[in-house]
């Protein structure tokens with residue numbers, strides 16, 4: 406029996422965020438180079454995007470490349486960028502068929518010109534889709550995002566578009582790259598690492614965290630279902646007491 410049957414469909418998280426980690430170690434276990442792992446990681450992305458769309462998840466954010474990942478060996482970075490551009494180009498028809506809308510968050514100025522162009526086209530070609538919102542975090546880091554938000558807010562104040570006394574949490578949220586998405590309720594990290602690695606630091610304030618030792622290239626729909634079932638067994642208290650929630 407699939408774990409899928411254990412999912413309570415009326416209590417799905419609206420937004421799931423995933424740190425897709427472990428491609429390099431997966432490849433190493435097989436005596437292959439790191440890019441082989443990234444190549445197989447794409448299979449997992451396909452399966453998980455399809456799985457999330459089938460369940461009716463509204464937002465899925467995938468951490469694909471961090472700002473810090475630019476410091477990896479040149480060969481790996483170049484290979485990853487090529488894989489990215491290639492995959493996006495090839496996947497647009499499938500995204501459209503499954504009514505998936507693509508969004509990208511991150512520092513686009515760091516991306517090679519062809520990657521920027523492919524991304525812009527894919528975003529435009531999927532913009533009317535009303536199903537799953539697929540958010541790719543690319544060249545993304547949360548500290549970059551937060552500092553950027555602060556700079557934009559400072560400019561708005563300087564130019565008289567905003568008064569500092571009117572800055573609230575809602576204002577701040579509007580200046581983040583995720584302004585139009587709800588906060589993730591469930592954050593999954595694969596590969597047995599217990600850290601956030603500069604991912605959505607502000608947005609994950611009350612997310613349930615799920616860590617699994619499965620390496621990303623082995624992560625499939627069943628693993629996603631397991632994470633959702635686990636999420637559904639948690640008591641989300643948001644600072645209140647358990648008794649208060651029962652009232």
Ligand code: IPE
Pocket residue numbers: 425426427428429430431469470471474485596621
């Ligand atoms: C995740 O896998 C993919 C990216 C960060 C681009 P890694 O490449 O980090 O794989 P490990 O962690 O070295 O095994």
Ligand code: IPE
Pocket residue numbers: 424425426427468469470471474598600602
């Ligand atoms: C986090 O993985 C970034 C992505 C999955 C894109 P890393 O492999 O870069 O993280 P660290 O270095 O282990 O923290």
Ligand code: MG
Pocket residue numbers: 426427428
């Ligand atoms: Mg890693």
